[in-house]
Amino acid sequence: MxxxxxxxxxxxxxxxxxxxxxxxxxxxxxxxxxxxxxxxxxxxxxxxxxxxxxxxxxxxxxxxxxxxxxxxxxxxxxxxxxxxxxxxxxxxxxxxxxxCLERSQVPCNGLTLALENVQDPGNVGTIIRTAMAAGASGLWLSANSVDIYNPKVLRATAGQWFRLPIAISPDLRATVSKCQQAGMQVIATQADAPLTYWEVDWQRPSLILLGNEGAGLSADLVAQSNLRVRIPQNAEVESLNVAIAAALLLYEAQRQKRFSTAQ
Missing domain, CATH: 3.30.1330.30 (Ribosomal protein L30/S12)
Incomplete structure (x- = not known):
């Protein structure tokens, strides 16, 4: 011993x-x-x-x-x-x-997420756990985000870290372009976006872009997106937690798919 x-x-x-x-x-x-x-x-x-x-x-x-x-x-x-x-x-x-995450292959289809410069390990872990629960296909993480191997990230995923395909993107703009070329719609979250997230056709293959807790998404990624969406909220509230925002979008996508299947 x-x-x-x-x-x-x-x-x-x-x-x-x-x-x-x-x-x-x-x-x-x-x-x-x-x-x-x-x-x-x-x-x-x-x-x-x-x-x-x-x-x-x-x-x-x-x-x-x-x-x-x-x-x-x-x-x-x-x-x-x-x-x-x-x-x-x-x-x-x-x-x-x-x-071993370099073994992971995040598919350019279904419903996936890309996180840009997200720094809080609890947020990233919660997003991974929620993505797995909502049936997402995988998650991209920018190289300047929190270390995906951070122990706090792993604990926050409640074990789903080992199940959801995750990959580090050295160039998130190139990754977004690759997904677009594969036929995915790229959806950027932005507080002043013209559309609400309820108005999106989530039955299409979709890549959700989520940005830094304080600064949000970079202008370059927003410009590259196909759609900009907002989550309606009280004017006195500046923003939602990024993990909460991810959950709302993921479950709206799941709701639409289930409603369509049930018809």
Whole structure:
């Protein structure tokens, strides 16, 4: 059992709290029982799994599965687990996994999202979870958005991070052009847009553009869109949370598709 905070593995895992270290090491943290279950369920490759003896005794089947799926499994003390975890009260298990999102293929059809410079990990994680729940085909994230491997992003997705196709776009304008060439309508969200989101034909293949929490979408992306839409709101409210905006648009699209199918 690992008990020393000076152990080389422990030092390496503690460094993964930093986005820079996650990039340089090429791995990220999967923290908590639920996220580990989801990773094992989809057979996401694991590098290391560390757990306390108490967690192992309560989760023997999951420990066995994760250990077989990982390159290395270690029993660690409560102190070591607390040191490598990113949460204040970890539930007893922390794993690491290689950055593999480059394997993801976000299709240029169906209903997809593209996030430009979205910085809050809770917002991005909530959008991923909502997109999966609403039946979206995938999500693009601009390179200047929050690190998609941020532990807070993963936790906010409630495990859907491992299921929704996600890709980092080095050039979001080029990605938008690619989707348009494939026949998708590109819809930009803007407070003063001429159309409400209820007036859009969401049965068409659609790419939703969502921008930074404070600045919104860049002028270039707005100009590139096919439609600009707004979400009606009280004049005294400046804007909606980006994750809430995403949910409203996604579920309007789902409502229209279900209504059409039912007829």
């Amino acid at each position: 690992l008990t020393s905070l000076q152990n080389p593995l422990v030092k390496q895992l503690r460094k993964l709290h930093s986005a820079k270290e996650r990039r340089e090491q090429g791995v990220f943290i999967i923290e908590g029982t639920h996220l580990l279950q989801e990773a094992c369920r989809v057979k996401y490759p694991l590098a290391t799994v560390c757990c306390t003896p108490q967690w192992q005794s309560r989760n023997q089947l999951l420990w066995q599965q994760a250990s077989q799926q990982a390159q290395r499994g270690e029993i660690v003390s409560e102190e070591v687990l607390q040191a490598i975890a990113t949460t204040v009260n970890p539930d007893g298990v922390v794993a690491t996994a290689p950055r």
